[in-house]
Amino acid sequence: xxxxxxxxxxxxxxxxxxxxxxxxxxxxxxxxxxxxxxxxxxxxxxxxxxxxxxxxxxxxxxxxxxxxxxxxxxxxxxxxxxxxxxxxxxxxxxxxxxxxxxxxxxxxxxxxxxxxxxxxxxxxxxxxxxxxxxxxxxxxxxxxxxxxxxxxxxxxxxxxxxxxxxxxxxxxxxxxxxxxxxxxxxxxxxxxxxxxxxxxxxxxxxxxxxxxxxxxxxxxxxxxxxxxxxxxxxxxxxxxxxxxxxxxxxxxxxxxxxxxxxxxxxxxxxxxxxxxxxxxxxxxxxxxxxxxxxxxxxxxxxxxxxxxxxxxxxxxxxxxxxxxxxxxxxx
Amino acid sequence: xxxxxxxxxxxxxxxxxxxxxxxxxxxxxxxxxxxxxxxxxxxxxxxxxxxxxxxxxxxxxxxxxxxxxxxxxxxxxxxxxxxxxxxxxxxxxxxxxxxxxxxxxxxxxxxxxxxxxxxxxxxxxxxxxxxxxxxxxxxxxxxxxxxxxxxxxxxxxxxxxxxxxxxxxxxxxxxxxxxxxxxxxxxxxxxxxxxxxxxxxxxxxxxxxxxxxxxxxxxxxxxxxxxxxxxxxxxxxxxxxxxxxxxxxxxxxxxxxxxxxxxxxxxxxxxxxxxxxxxxx
Numbered sequence: 001x002x003x004x005x006x007x008x009x010x011x012x013x014x015x016x017x018x019x020x021x022x023x024x025x026x027x028x029x030x031x032x033x034x035x036x037x038x039x040x041x042x043x044x045x046x047x048x049x050x051x052x053x054x055x056x057x058x059x060x061x062x063x064x065x066x067x068x069x070x071x072x073x074x075x076x077x078x079x080x081x082x083x084x085x086x087x088x089x090x091x092x093x094x095x096x097x098x099x100x101x102x103x104x105x106x107x108x109x110x111x112x113x114x115x116x117x118x119x120x121x122x123x124x125x126x127x128x129x130x131x132x133x134x135x136x137x138x139x140x141x142x143x144x145x146x147x148x149x150x151x152x153x154x155x156x157x158x159x160x161x162x163x164x165x166x167x168x169x170x171x172x173x174x175x176x177x178x179x180x181x182x183x184x185x186x187x188x189x190x191x192x193x194x195x196x197x198x199x200x201x202x203x204x205x206x207x208x209x210x211x212x213x214x215x216x217x218x219x220x221x222x223x224x225x226x227x228x229x230x231x232x233x234x235x236x237x238x239x240x241x242x243x244x245x246x247x248x249x250x251x252x253x254x255x256x257x258x259x260x261x262x263x264x265x266x267x268x269x270x271x272x273x274x275x276x277x278x279x280x281x282x283x284x285x286x287x288x289x290x291x292x293x294x295x296x297x298x299x300x301x302x303x304x305x306x307x308x309x310x311x312x313x314x315x316x317x318x319x320x321x322x323x324x325x326x327x328x329x330x331x
Numbered sequence: 332x333x334x335x336x337x338x339x340x341x342x343x344x345x346x347x348x349x350x351x352x353x354x355x356x357x358x359x360x361x362x363x364x365x366x367x368x369x370x371x372x373x374x375x376x377x378x379x380x381x382x383x384x385x386x387x388x389x390x391x392x393x394x395x396x397x398x399x400x401x402x403x404x405x406x407x408x409x410x411x412x413x414x415x416x417x418x419x420x421x422x423x424x425x426x427x428x429x430x431x432x433x434x435x436x437x438x439x440x441x442x443x444x445x446x447x448x449x450x451x452x453x454x455x456x457x458x459x460x461x462x463x464x465x466x467x468x469x470x471x472x473x474x475x476x477x478x479x480x481x482x483x484x485x486x487x488x489x490x491x492x493x494x495x496x497x498x499x500x501x502x503x504x505x506x507x508x509x510x511x512x513x514x515x516x517x518x519x520x521x522x523x524x525x526x527x528x529x530x531x532x533x534x535x536x537x538x539x540x541x542x543x544x545x546x547x548x549x550x551x552x553x554x555x556x557x558x559x560x561x562x563x564x565x566x567x568x569x570x571x572x573x574x575x576x577x578x579x580x581x582x583x584x585x586x587x588x589x590x591x592x593x594x595x596x597x598x599x600x601x602x603x604x605x606x607x608x609x610x611x612x
Contacts, residue, residue: 003438010435065591109422113478116416118439119408171346329388 011131014104018096019135019137026139029082029089033146036079037235040153053157079154090145090174094314095179099198101128102325105187111330121326129186129318136178155236163236163296176307176314180213182205183317186326193331203261213313215267217306225292229232229270237293238302244272244285252288257287332535336411337361339385340484343394346380354380355420356542358394362520362535364485367512369529369550370522371596372539378522379419381539382490386416386522398486415484417492421475423463429474430459436478449482451507469500476504480511487512487519493528501525505532530592538596540603550592557595558586569601 027139044052049063052072061069082204102125105111118124147170152160160170189198213242220241225240244257257264264272265279271280294302342357344464354377362368370378383389384396387403387410394401403410404553423432436443450522452459455469466474489508493501509532512519520576523529529550536553546553547551560580562566567580581590581598590598 006434010427010438013431014424014545016426037548108425109418109420111417112388112418112426113438114423114476116411116414116480117436117443119411121407124439209600318414329383 005166007127008019008131008134011128014098015100015135018100022093022096022135022139023069026143029086030142030146033079033083033150036082038147039075039154040150040156041081043068043075044153044156049196051157063318069292076154079150083150084156085167086143086147087177088171089175090140090177091137091181091210094136094178094183095185095199095202095206097132098182098185099189099195099202101125101132101186101216102321103193103195103198106190106193106328106330107195109331115330122322123323126324129182129321132182132186133179136182137175140178142173144170147171147174156179158236160299162299163238164238164294164302167238168306169297171303172307173303173310176310177210179198180210180314180317183321184209184315186321187317187324189277190321190328209313210310213310217309220303220305220309221294222292224241225294227290228293229288229290235296237295238299239291239293241292242290243292244287246288247285254289272318335511336364337519338364338399339393340386342396344381344384345387346377346391347386347392350489353542355384356587358539358542358544359542360537360547362518362537364514364518366534367505367509367521367532368518368535368537369527369533370537370607371524371529372518373524373600376539377542378539379490381576382416382488382520382522384416385410385488387411399567403418403529413484413486415479415482415487417472417479417489419490419492419494421471421492421507423466423471423474424457425462425464427463428460429457429463430471431457431465432463432474432478433459433481434479440482442483444481444483447483448477451477451480451511455507457479464481464491467500469503472496472500472504473507476507477574480507483515485517486519489519489521491522491524493521493523493525500526508532526593528595535590536596538601546595553595554590557590557598558582558584559590559594560586561590569598571601572579 003258047065049062050068052069054061105114114124115121124236147166151166155163155165158165164239181202185198185202188202188205189195192198192201197280223242227245228237242254244254246252263273264286265276266272267279267282267288271282271285272287272289273284274286278284322326339360339362341358341360344355345353345492346355347353358381370381372378380389384391385398385403387407388581390404399413400561401410401413424435427435433445433448437445452474455470455473457466457473463471463474475492479489493504496504505528506539508521511517521529521533533550534547536546536550537544548556555567560582561577562580563570564580564582564586566582566584568575568583570578570580573579580586581594581601
């Protein structure tokens with residue numbers, strides 16, 4: 001235990017400035033989110049009779065709700081901007097912590113010292129990684145929790161554990177992105193051995209890799225999506241795609257169906273008809289438009305999987321970094 | 332060349348870098364246990380490459396090296412157990428104090444003798460709470476040496492640690508090194524291009540030029556076996572300019588006067604240059 005504390009202290013001392021800077025940034029972000037949350041909860045509590053999400057064209061709101069609604073949605077807009085861009089924190093923290101773990105030792109020449117004092121470079125790197133993961137997890141865990149709290153304040157009518165509202169912008173996925181970026185920073189830093197070029201390349205690689213991971217997760221989700229239509233209450237599901245099922249049973253994408261200039265008349269339940277008269281009479285449908293969704297109740301499972309895939313990609317990159325580090329020159 | 336009691340060996344060692352330059356071109360060496368061996372040569376002679384090959388930082392293109400009988404590229408961990416290393420520029424961690432460096436060394440190598448290293452630094456009045464980068468060049472070199480000595484490794488490899496030090500700092504460094512090596516019965520290989528320092532501290536001399544070993548002998552024998560001639564001589568090793576502008580020849584055997592160690596080294600370096608010109612022609 002004493003050894004672990006000493007190792008953590010020495011590891012922190014080697015990266016104290018970037019860690020303190022990141023901690024300050026995260027603390028400010030958490031502070032802002034706390035303030036927004038309190039404002040949103042305050043206005044919701046002050047007007048319990050107002051449901052801000054009801055369609056005011058259809059339902060008459062009690063007096064005072066109109067102005068309260070304006071205040072609520074003003075706050076909501078600001079919080080949404082913050083929440084939708086908060087994903088950058090995960091990548092930023094991961095890269096800034098990950099790049100120096102190996103690259104700084106190579107750039108400053110201290111790799112000569114470390115790699116001869118420790119008889120195993122892999123063990124040395126594992127300890128460095130463990131410290132990096134700890135820092136990323138601690139810094140981003142606060143953000144992950146706070147984004148969930150803010151999201152819940154923005155959607156007071158929803159159970160966000162069963163809802164894809166703000167999917168990808170809240171919760172544990174933020175930590176997973178940090179792990180992915182940490183892996184990128186570590187590997188790119190180990191290959192280049194220079195921090196600034198590694199940061200620039202790391203940004204590009206992280207962007208490309210995240211796009212690839214997102215695409216892969218999207219494809220996986222498609223295989224588990226169910227057909228639905230807007231005529232029933234979908235809650236807050238994850239929209240995965242849409243298409244047309246012809247009367248023959250054949251499925252076409254929207255582009256395939258409408259791409260050849262086909263025209264169709266649609267009823268409220270999504271049925272497609274060749275003519276307006278058929279649509280009015282609900283006669284001889286030529287197909288059914290549908291959307292592919294994953295129901296909101298599967299949110300915990302889907303996000304856990306996405307987080308594992310994202311963090312897993314980061315772990316693979318760390319293994320790659322270990323292979324590079326064990327063979328490369330210290331300069 | 333391989334001897335039973337050699338702790339550092341190189342056999343037909345050649346190293347070519349990616350850009351096609353041969354840093355080492357067939358080195359055969361066996362450095363015996365004990366004492367300090369100087370590795371002398373001009374810039375780009377291959378001194379650092381040779382040391383880094385023993386440390387396991389460079390993979391031989393051809394041939395092999397051994398540290399206490401272990402190939403460091405095949406079993407780096409076992410080879411490093413026998414090694415203490417002082418790099419060319421004694422880079423220390425920005426954010427760590429001297430004491431932190433000793434703690435870090437203990438973390439990295441559990442057998443690191445922190446008290447031994449601490450005492451060595453205390454004798455030199457190096458403040459333990461000072462940041463690594465806040466120390467003078469000489470103090471940084473001393474910290475790097477203390478970190479290497481603290482490993483209590485039987486073999487020390489020092490890659491031009493004197494290059495950036497002033498004469499007084501060099502003298503102190505060599506004093507500490509000599510004291511430690513003699514006291515512990517260790518073996519040290521000190522790479523340098525400052526021959527006067529080598530003469531004071533070292534028992535053996537290796538002159539490296541153009542990637543080859545030009546001379547390997549004890550300092551005493553090297554000086555006893557060579558002389559200076561002011562005229563061309565059949566036993567001449569090489570010729571070079573004297574400080575007064577005249578040309579002098581280093582010869583094996585007797586000459587006009589005894590050779591200094593500096594002249595022995597210069598004569599062999601000149602011979603290496605001549606060989607290179609001839610092979611190029």
